[in-house]
Amino acid sequence: MRSLVTIQKVRKMSAIPDSDFLELAHIMGWQCVVKKGEFQEGDPGVYYEVDSFLPLDDRYEFLRTSSYRENADNGIGFRIRTAKMRGQLSQGLFLPLEKFPELEGCGEGSDVTEKLNVKKWYIPESSNPGGTIIGERPHGIPASDEIRLQSALELLDQLKGKPYYITTKMDGTSGIVYYIDGKIGCCSRNKEIRDEETALYWMPVYKYGLKEKLAKLGKNIVLTGEICGPGIQKNKLRLSEVEWQVFDVKDWDAQRYLPYDQACKVCDDLGLSRVPLEERGENFDYTLEQLLEKAKGKYPSGLDKEGIVVRDLMAPKAISFKVLNNDALLKEKD
Numbered sequence: 001m002r003s004l005v006t007i008q009k010v011r012k013m014s015a016i017p018d019s020d021f022l023e024l025a026h027i028m029g030w031q032c033v034v035k036k037g038e039f040q041e042g043d044p045g046v047y048y049e050v051d052s053f054l055p056l057d058d059r060y061e062f063l064r065t066s067s068y069r070e071n072a073d074n075g076i077g078f079r080i081r082t083a084k085m086r087g088q089l090s091q092g093l094f095l096p097l098e099k100f101p102e103l104e105g106c107g108e109g110s111d112v113t114e115k116l117n118v119k120k121w122y123i124p125e126s127s128n129p130g131g132t133i134i135g136e137r138p139h140g141i142p143a144s145d146e147i148r149l150q151s152a153l154e155l156l157d158q159l160k161g162k163p164y165y166i167t168t169k170m171d172g173t174s175g176i177v178y179y180i181d182g183k184i185g186c187c188s189r190n191k192e193i194r195d196e197e198t199a200l201y202w203m204p205v206y207k208y209g210l211k212e213k214l215a216k217l218g219k220n221i222v223l224t225g226e227i228c229g230p231g232i233q234k235n236k237l238r239l240s241e242v243e244w245q246v247f248d249v250k251d252w253d254a255q256r257y258l259p260y261d262q263a264c265k266v267c268d269d270l271g272l273s274r275v276p277l278e279e280r281g282e283n284f285d286y287t288l289e290q291l292l293e294k295a296k297g298k299y300p301s302g303l304d305k306e307g308i309v310v311r312d313l314m315a316p317k318a319i320s321f322k323v324l325n326n327d328a329l330l331k332e333k334d
Contacts, residue, residue, distance in 0.1 A: 003111040003151075005118050007097065008047040010039050019086050025094050029150030029288050033083075033090040044108065046100055046116075048093040049151065050329070053121040054078040059099055073122050080121075082329040089326060091150070130173075131199025133191045137176070143189050144174045144224050144248065146309055146322040149288060155321050156288065163313035165260050165280040166294070167247065169306040169322055171236040172228035175201050175244060179214040179221055180252055203227060204244040204272075213270050220252035221266070226275060238301035247275045247309070248316070257317040278308060286310075295323040304328035 014024040016033070025034045027047050039045060053074055054060050054067075060078050067078040083090045097103065103112055137143070149155060176187040186193050186201045193201040204225065205211060214221070229235060229242030249263035250256070258266065260280070267274050278294075286294070295307040307324035311317075 003049075003113055004052040004120060005046060005048050005111070005113045005116055007044055007103065007106050007108055007110045007112060008094075009108055010041050010043045010045065010094075012041055013039060016086050016088055022086055024088055027092075027094055029153045030091045031089060032092050032094040033085040033088055034094055038096060039094070044097045046095045046097055046103070046112065048080050048095075048118065049148075050080055050082050050092050051121045052080040052093070053119045054080065055117045059095070063093075069121075074119070077119075082326065084330055089330075130188055131186075131193035131196055131201050134194045135192045137187045137190060138178075138185065138192055141176060141178060141187065141222055144176070145189075146320060149291060149310070149321045149323050152321060153288065155319055156286070159284045159310070159312060159319045162284050162319070163280075163282050164284040165311055165313050166278045167274075167309050167311075168276040168278055168299075169309050169324070170226035170228055170245060170275055171234065171299075171306045172226040172232050173200075175204055175225055175227040177204050177210060177214075177223045177225075178252070179210075179217075179219070181220065182215075184211055184214055200227065200232075200242070203242055207242075208244070208271055210270065217266075217269065222248075222250040222252055223266075223270075223272070224248035224250075225272075236301060236303040236305070237299050238303070243273070245273045245275045257315070259314045260311070260316060263316070275309075280313060284310075291323045292326065295325045296327055297325070304331065 008027045011026045011028070014026065016022050016024060021036050022033050023036045024031050025039050048054065055077050063078040067080065069079045070076045080093050102115060106112055174189045178185050184205065186205060188201050193199050196202060197206050204227070223246055225244045225246035227242060227244050228237055229239040232242070246267050249258045249266050251258055264274060291310065297305050299305045304325055304327050306328055307322055309320065309322050312319040
């Protein structure tokens with residue numbers, strides 16, 4: 001389960017111009033609008049990341065007007081989103097630790113998601129028929145979620161000075177194709193899908209002829225990419241047909257993700273596209289603020305792109321994180 005709610009300390013406090021009642025608390029790489037005087041630098045608190053879905057609880061009732069949601073996918077509760085208040089970006093929710101006696105004994109960094117019964121806000125991956133679910137992802141194949149940089153600022157230091165690459169974060173749904181011991185299969189982010197030519201998650205296999213190509217390649221391999229196109233999310237790319245763009249290539253026997261250039265070679269051999277490369281370099285030296293600016297921008301369609309993904313060039317999954325486009329987040333609708 002993703003760590004949606006953790007105990008964190010205030011890194012610093014900032015004033016909000018012309019506001020008598022609100023100020024900014026900086027937590028890790030995030031900032032949250034809070035009540036003036038509620039926190040001091042160094043104070044502990046409970047930090048809820050964006051896309052947390054909080055249960056009904058009197059302590060959250062102040063969120064009812066802005067955040068109450070009720071639908072078949074998520075149930076009833078309060079959704080935490082990126083917001084703008086008094087001209088300031090508020091990225092999550094930060095509440096005083098003293099309001100939660102059930103968290104006594106939990107220290108800084110503790111994951112309290114389950115203790116507070118918080119779930120991830122679920123957005124259906126696709127409005128297309130994804131296919132018939134036949135089980136969980138097999139063989140221990142991992143999901144493709146990337147951590148947000150603001151929740152792991154130490155990654156900047158870990159990547160500093162190393163070769164790196166930056167790709168565009170595509171707006172679609174994650175699709176996995178694996179070829180292991182002669183068997184080919186397809187998965188959504190969380191489930192394995194039956195082999196049906198009409199199934200969305202089998203589209204990469206049938207569109208790109210992967211049954212024949214992977215058998216000819218003869219390697220145990222897992223390919224993960226973004227399925228984009230009509231009926232998937234909001235089709236911000238304005239594609240006329242469904243496409244699949246690869247962002248991970250895993251050598252299954254070696255249990256390692258291939259370095260960028262090797263992954264590109266495999267994709268070329270299979271006739272597959274990679275997610276767009278925005279930049280590569282030999283000496284990573286970006287700050288959070290610079291990456292937030294770089295995450296802004298447009299797809300070729302002219303619509304706001306979702307953001308960027310930054311990785312170690314030689315060991316892509318050893319250091320890997322996403323930086324979302326705040327302009328796009330602020331425009332997001334339910």
